[in-house]
Structures are given as structure tokens and as C-alpha cells.
Amino acid sequence: MRYLPLNQSDREAMLAKIGVDHIDDLFKDVPEQALLKQPLDLPAHQSEMQVDRDFRAIAGKNIPAGSVPFFCGAGAYRHYVPSSVDYLIQRGEFLTAYTPYQPEISQGTLQALYEFQTQIAQITGMDVSNASMYDGSTACGEAVLMARRITRKKRAILSGTLHPQYIDVVRTMTKYTDDVAVANPVGQGDVDALIDQIDDDTSCVVVQNPDFFGNLQDFSALAEALHARKALLIVVVTEVVSLGAVRSPGSMGADIVVGEGQSIGNGLAFGGPYVGLLATRQKYVRTMPGRVCGETVDANGKRGYVLTLSTREQHIRREKATSNICTNAGLCTLAFTIHMTLLGEKGFRHLARLNHAKAVQLADRLSAIEGVAVLNDSFFNEFTVALPVDAAEAVENLVDVEIIAGVPLSRLYPDNIELKNQLLVAVTETTTDEDMDQLVSELKELVK
Amino acid sequence: MMNKQGRQTDIKAAAELAPTHFETFSGSRGLEQDEPLIYEIGDGERSGVDLEEIGAFEDRLGGITRDHEIGLAGLSEPEAMRHYTRLSRQNYAIDIGMYPLGSCTMKHNPRLNEKVARLPGLADIHPLQPVSTVQGALDLIDTLAHWLKTLTGMPAIAMSPKAGAHGELCGMMAIRAALEKRGEKRTIVLAPESSHGTNPATAALCGYTVKAIPATVDGRVDLAALKEALGPDVAAIMLTNPNTCGLFERDIIEIADAVHAAGGYFYCDGANFNAIVGKVRPGDLGVDAMHFNLHKTFSTPHGGGGPGAGPVVFSAALAPFAPLPYVIHDDEGFALQEHIEADGDSRDSFGRMTAFHGQMGMFVRTLAYVMSHGADGLRQVSEDSVLNANYILASLQDVMTASFEGPCMHEALFDDRFLKGTGVETLDFAKAMIDEGYHPMTMYFPLVVHGAMLIEPTESESKQSMDQFIGAMRHLVAQAKAGNMQLFSGAPYFAPRKRLDETLAARKPVLRWTRPE
Numbered sequence: 007m008r009y010l011p012l013n014q015s016d017r018e019a020m021l022a023k024i025g026v027d028h029i030d031d032l033f034k035d036v037p038e039q040a041l042l043k044q045p046l047d048l049p050a051h052q053s054e055m056q057v058d059r060d061f062r063a064i065a066g067k068n069i070p071a072g073s074v075p076f077f078c079g080a081g082a083y084r085h086y087v088p089s090s091v092d093y094l095i096q097r098g099e100f101l102t103a104y105t106p107y108q109p110e111i112s113q114g115t116l117q118a119l120y121e122f123q124t125q126i127a128q129i130t131g132m133d134v135s136n137a138s139m140y141d142g143s144t145a146c147g148e149a150v151l152m153a154r155r156i157t158r159k160k161r162a163i164l165s166g167t168l169h170p171q172y173i174d175v176v177r178t179m180t181k182y183t184d185d186v187a188v189a190n191p192v193g194q195g196d197v198d199a200l201i202d203q204i205d206d207d208t209s210c211v212v213v214q215n216p217d218f219f220g221n222l223q224d225f226s227a228l229a230e231a232l233h234a235r236k237a238l239l240i241v242v243v244t245e246v247v248s249l250g251a252v253r254s255p256g257s258m259g260a261d262i263v264v265g266e267g268q269s270i271g272n273g274l275a276f277g278g279p280y281v282g283l284l285a286t287r288q289k290y291v292r293t294m295p296g297r298v299c300g301e302t303v304d305a306n307g308k309r310g311y312v313l314t315l316s317t318r319e320q321h322i323r324r325e326k327a328t329s330n331i332c333t334n335a336g337l338c339t340l341a342f343t344i345h346m347t348l349l350g351e352k353g354f355r356h357l358a359r360l361n362h363a364k365a366v367q368l369a370d371r372l373s374a375i376e377g378v379a380v381l382n383d384s385f386f387n388e389f390t391v392a393l394p395v396d397a398a399e400a401v402e403n404l405v406d407v408e409i410i411a412g413v414p415l416s417r418l419y420p421d422n423i424e425l426k427n428q429l430l431v432a433v434t435e436t437t438t439d440e441d442m443d444q445l446v447s448e449l450k451e452l453v454k
Numbered sequence: 455m456m457n458k459q460g461r462q463t464d465i466k467a468a469a470e471l472a473p474t475h476f477e478t479f480s481g482s483r484g485l486e487q488d489e490p491l492i493y494e495i496g497d498g499e500r501s502g503v504d505l506e507e508i509g510a511f512e513d514r515l516g517g518i519t520r521d522h523e524i525g526l527a528g529l530s531e532p533e534a535m536r537h538y539t540r541l542s543r544q545n546y547a548i549d550i551g552m553y554p555l556g557s558c559t560m561k562h563n564p565r566l567n568e569k570v571a572r573l574p575g576l577a578d579i580h581p582l583q584p585v586s587t588v589q590g591a592l593d594l595i596d597t598l599a600h601w602l603k604t605l606t607g608m609p610a611i612a613m614s615p616k617a618g619a620h621g622e623l624c625g626m627m628a629i630r631a632a633l634e635k636r637g638e639k640r641t642i643v644l645a646p647e648s649s650h651g652t653n654p655a656t657a658a659l660c661g662y663t664v665k666a667i668p669a670t671v672d673g674r675v676d677l678a679a680l681k682e683a684l685g686p687d688v689a690a691i692m693l694t695n696p697n698t699c700g701l702f703e704r705d706i707i708e709i710a711d712a713v714h715a716a717g718g719y720f721y722c723d724g725a726n727f728n729a730i731v732g733k734v735r736p737g738d739l740g741v742d743a744m745h746f747n748l749h750k751t752f753s754t755p756h757g758g759g760g761p762g763a764g765p766v767v768f769s770a771a772l773a774p775f776a777p778l779p780y781v782i783h784d785d786e787g788f789a790l791q792e793h794i795e796a797d798g799d800s801r802d803s804f805g806r807m808t809a810f811h812g813q814m815g816m817f818v819r820t821l822a823y824v825m826s827h828g829a830d831g832l833r834q835v836s837e838d839s840v841l842n843a844n845y846i847l848a849s850l851q852d853v854m855t856a857s858f859e860g861p862c863m864h865e866a867l868f869d870d871r872f873l874k875g876t877g878v879e880t881l882d883f884a885k886a887m888i889d890e891g892y893h894p895m896t897m898y899f900p901l902v903v904h905g906a907m908l909i910e911p912t913e914s915e916s917k918q919s920m921d922q923f924i925g926a927m928r929h930l931v932a933q934a935k936a937g938n939m940q941l942f943s944g945a946p947y948f949a950p951r952k953r954l955d956e957t958l959a960a961r962k963p964v965l966r967w968t969r970p971e
Contacts, residue, residue, distance in 0.1 A: 007831045011916035024848040029837045032861040035702035040738045051828030054566050065575025067590025078580040098549030099542035105759035110949040114545035115758035124966040128525045134965045140616035143809035174806040182661035222516040253518045276591050277581030277810025279761030302959035305952035314959040320655035325664050330619045330655035337757030348502030350528015356505050363508045384516025413582045
């Protein structure tokens, strides 16, 4: 077997050194009836070439986003990742290292994390960031639990325009923690209405910008109202590229910003692995979940980095930890950081504007189709389209002409009749004029 | 040897003249390049990407257009390549040498797995594109689920948890949901003193109080104490098996029976599954739920701290409470159950743990790993990992102090008794291993022995590699006993950094770069 270096004579010599006759003598503590006598009923080993071939066959049964005009978003976005990113993250020194427990021989990972934390703090307009969570949805759940720790209040209000799967995850994570997560009816996310809902038990209000339907809002007034009641504003960002074009949540008064960082450096990968972001104010650092990297000096006075504030974490604090998270999204944060470094200030802001420009272009062209309406007043690179027909059926029909037109809202809100004809359409820098031409002409045909 | 001018290169003189320690002008030392932060070498104008021009248009950003500079630093592509390549060289990694970090299973990461994970049909698919266009992806998840269920002898699986600790949460939430369905309000979770920190942290997230179970002198759960602790208030036991001392819990079946008889469930922390994969099925031991760490047992890269993946297998009793989503078959092929239906099989599901469907990129790598090994190869994996650990135990126990009598499973636990009187502590010993070219073992865990050193070689190490490691360890023990303190107290000497001041980092946290005033 190509991955196993021991040969039979090694094994025999080692058994002799140990002083046993047979490998099963080393399994003597396993109850006799539980030790399998035969290999399980699963296929036998295969050569690299055979496995490679099998995977090509499996992969061939899917339609890759890059092979057709493609307009899906809803929390996962197709962006172009520079070739150097994937090369660098596959260097063995990054790929095959683990959590930097021994900082003297992990400065590569640690310095990259420090750069990542700085980038996240900058784009969100916050003071500090942690070293990542699993993904945006779990980061959102963690933020709600963190708000409870800070405010010692139990009631979290979730905007009705928060990603519905994020709402589900918050509900799951607070199910047995004695918190109360109140989710507003679908679509209800207006700032004035949210302000009216704040009471003395409110720990936080969770909003999304751009929201799930693509709309943008200024949450400054909400932040002010929350702070007056000693409660927190949590802003969720599922399309992190938007932060290059719109004001940061920090500038609106957010206390915790969480998000999905997949758009930068990371591919679609059918939903994971992605990279969860969590940033906050300096004063809340000690209530943050997850790992965090900090600057220090070594015995020679030379600058270096270490994992720090570990007294918040499960391996030290056990049941009193701020979270049970251990392994996070290491390599995905590295991909994020390298891509963001390649973009820089200028590239990131240009990329954001380019996404928006293309989205405006498609929104205008779709609105011009008779019977089709774009429902947004404002948007970044994604908007909601009302069709005169069932949106899920329209998407299926467009697959036949090799277009993947977007995410029908019924996929996420199956019980909501009012949303049945609505389609969420995302546009990125990867969308070409020809892609738009095809979507517009086929959609025209379809709704005729 | 001649140089360019035809002059003899005097190697001997060079060796004698070279000062052993001096500061260079650049701060670099030959191949070891000192590298500043991107903010100290890049700026706001530089970029490593070229993007198409944008024509004039009216924005629709709702009046919240960004009006402030972000402060990001950019680098051109050659600068970025150099920056991150230099950083990479300051890391230790499996590709460089033995990384015997106990309970982390730092085994070889096959590159075929990286290659297939990047096939466009697997890497470039969206979680919400029509199900009809991702039949291969759903087939792959279903196939991997079959492997994992068969390897454990368990009837059901949740694929979506994102890492081991997330899997623990998944398993414990299913247990609480099952108990609530039975109308029972149990409040206590039992866990051995030696358990991973994630176990009590997870139990707390599920609203449980954790009660520690003591260990016997031979490093196992004290069965009598466990039976004493069981009662109508106990929801579950969380147990790692093989346990964190690297030992198989001999009484495991009796433990499971006792927990079940008391109406509780058995959660197994599967972090150490590598020791028994293909050899023992947790389902035969009475386990109700167990998470995998795909990055441990199945070799998806550790990546400097993730991403992991933590699917959870369930017994028939817990299966109805498994989270969404999951793959189902219907007449038209594969489909996804993404919502709870009040009158369907999903009615008792405790809900959703994450957006989308889990760590697909890790599933691809895992399936490539198990298909490459096959049932026969996986069995060999567990046997070789156990053999390697016992070889280390047998080769070091005359000079180091093994905490418990062997055989061990896939990792060998030592404590610091052998260092008594030398002035050298576990930490110093670990740092000296760095100078010998090794990543240190896990230290100070488990907490049940003093100055723990937990060595997990994995099946990826050859006999030669382990003999070299054993030689280095024996050398260090001899040096410690000979009173050569300097070798330890200042270690590491040959690393990009000397020991770092962790107290300073925690007391005055500096967690990001800021522009100097």
C-alpha cells in the first residue's frame, strides 16, 4: 500500500522488540467479540490511477458553475481566485502543519493569521478579529452567545431579512442555552421596526448587510437605539466583497461583525469548507470565542506571534469556555489573506465596484423584460427578481438550455407562497456580457 | 575545491573562523529569511491582480457608499509569492519531519486527494444550484456516508458538522432531543477526568452539568465509580475510546450496558478512531453517537488549524433526531432533505447546524483516502499505527517513564517522573526536541498524569524514521540526566524564533497591526 512505509520484515522486527508474537496481541484490551476477524464488506485498495479515474467520473455528473452562465449566490459566491493563491496554500509547510501550538516553529502560520486578523478588522471597521470560525452561519450563532455573555440578557432579535439558514443555525445553537432567539417574519428587517422591538431583555439585534434579498441599509440609528438600552448590534456580512464598496458595519456602530469570507480566496466547493469571520470591539476581546493570534517578543527581543488569550478556550477553561470550538478554518483563512494581499486596497475596492457595476447592468436588462421586475431599491451584487411564473420551475427549464439562473426563494422558504415566483440573482466579476445576453434572451423566451 | 579565481577554498579555515553567533545586517540568516508584515512592505496602490475597467454608471448602494480608506496593503504577484513562501519556511510540517502530536493524528496527506478535490465538477459547484445538476456530488456524499457507517457498524450518519467539536455538539444535541422526546429532563453528563476540553465545553452548550469520573490506576474509567454516578439524572457519558491516555477501555461494553440500563446514552469522542479503523466497529461496543475527525483518521490536511470536518454516526435510537440536511434517494435520483416536514422522516430532527451541506471539500479528500486504502488498507492503517506506538513505547520505556502498562493503542503516554531531580521540565524537553528536528509531542495533556508527553507516531512513519526519533529521545534523556541544563533551558536554539513571551501577549493583547504614530 503506497501510503504505508512498513514492510513485513519491519513489522516482524518491531513485534519482536515489543515482545509479542502477533499484531492482535497489541489489541488484547479489545473485548474478544468486538475484534473483527475479517476486513469489512467494502472495496479493496486501489491504485492512484484507478481512484483518479473514479473521481473524474463522479465529477463529470455535476455541472460546474464555470461551464455555464451562472447566477447563484445566497451566501456563496463565485469569484475568480488568482492562481498563486492555490499554489501557496498547497505548500507542504502550510498544508501539512497543524494549529501553531509550538510558536517557535510555526511563525509562518502565526504571522499569516496576524495579517488575516488585521485585514478582517480593517474591512469590517472593527478593532479586532479572531483567527476564524467554521463559517458565516456558525459565527453568527457564536455572536449571539457572545452578546449574551456581554450583556447578561437573553433575548436576541433576528431580522427577517437574515439568511434563513443562519436563522436556523442560531436557533439550533441557542436551543439548549436558555437564550431566546426571536426571528422576525420573512422580509421584516426595517430599521424603525427593529428599534420598536428592543426591550430591556434584549441582548442584541442581528441584521445582515446586504440582506438576504440583496438590499442595503444604514444601521447607525439601530446601533444608537441598542446602545441606549445596553444591547448590541450584530451585523452579518455574507458577501464580504461588498465591504469594498459600502460603508463598514463598524462605521455604523456595530459591536460584533460576523460573516462568510468564502468570496475571497475560496471556491464554492458545494458549501464548504468556508471561512467564518468574527470581529468586535477591543473591550469585548475576552468574551470572544475561538482562537486568536497576538504579537509578542522572543527571548532575544525579536518580534514574533503566538496564540493568546487561551484562558477563554475549551482546552483550559473546559465547561466554562466561551465556546467549544477548537480546529477552525486555518487553510481557508490563509487563502483569504493571500487573495486579499494580492488585491490590496486598490484591487479590493475596484473588485467591489466591478461587481456592483455588472449587477446594475443585469438588473436594468432584466427589469426591461415584460412581466419581470427587480424588487430592490438598493443592492450590491445580488438582487431579487419577481417572475410571472414559478421561479423553481423557471430555473429547471433554464438548466435545459444550459443556464443556471439563480436561487429560487422557494428552495429556502418552501412554505411561503408569496415568494414562489421570486428568484435571487447574483452577478460577480466572473459574469460576462455573453452570460447576461443568454440569460436575458432565454428568460424573455420563457416568460413570453 | 577551487573557486572562480582558481584559489583553493580553505574549508578548514572557514570552519575555524566562522563565529557561531552574530547578527546579520538584514536580520535574515542564509536560507532563513526574516520577513516583515505585508503592511510594512506593501501599500494601498500596489496590486497583484488586473481587473477590467469600469464604465460610468449610477450606483445603487442606497446611500451607504464607502467613503473612507480601508487601509489594506497590496503586493504585486512576485512580492506576494516571496512573502508567503518565506513565511511558509518558518513552519514545521508533516512534509518536513515526524510530527508526533498525540491525539492529533498527524499522518501523511496524499496529494491525489488535493488533486481530485480541485476537479471543477467538485470544487466549482454551488450548494444551492439545482439538485439535478449536482447528482455526482450527492452520490459522493452518499458513498462516503456508506463507508463511514460500515466502518463503524452504525446505521445512520449526519454529514454536516464542520469539525470534531461541532460533531460533538451534533451528537449531544441529538441526545438531548431524544431525551426530551421521552419527556425526560436529565441534567448531568459524565466525562472522565482525562477527557478533551471540548467534551465539557460541548456538554455546557447543551445545558448540561458535567461530572468528572475518576480513573483507575491503570488509566481506564473506574467502572465502580461510574456505576455509582449513574442515575435518573444522567443524560449521557462522553468517552473517548481509545482514551486520551492511548489505552483501550477494556470495560467498554459493560460501561455502555450500565449507561443504557440507567436510561442514558453513550457519546464516543472519535478523535482516536485511527487506532481501530477497520479493526473494531464502535457500533459493536454499544456507542450511540460518535464523531469522526476527518482531518485526523482520514488525512484531510490539518492546514495550520483546519478546516476539519466532523460527521457523526448514530445508533438507531438517535437516528431520528439527526440534523438537516441529509441526502435521500427518490425515483429521480439523489435529493436533499433540507427542511423539517411535520409528517415526514425529518419531523424529530433537532434542526440545522450550518448553512449548506457540510465540508464537501473534505468529503472528497476522505473518500479518495478510503478508496485508495480499501477495507484491507484501512485495517493495515490501524495495525501499523498501533504497532508504531508500541514500538516507541518499548524502545523508550527503559529511559522515560511510561504512565501506564502497555500495550498502548496508537499513542504512547509518558510523564515527567524520569526528569525528576534534573531540573528539566516537560516544556524544556519538548523545546529541545525542536533542535533535534522534531515537532514536539502533545505536552501537559491528558491532565491525569504529571507533565504528560503524548507521542503519536501514526502509521506514516517508517521504522528508520522512528529509530532516528528514538535515538534522539534517548540522547536527550541522557543529556538531561547528565545535567546538561543549557541544552534544555534555552531551547530551541535552531528555530526561527527563541521562546516567545506568552505572558506579555496575554497581558497586553496586540491582535492586529496598526499604523505607527
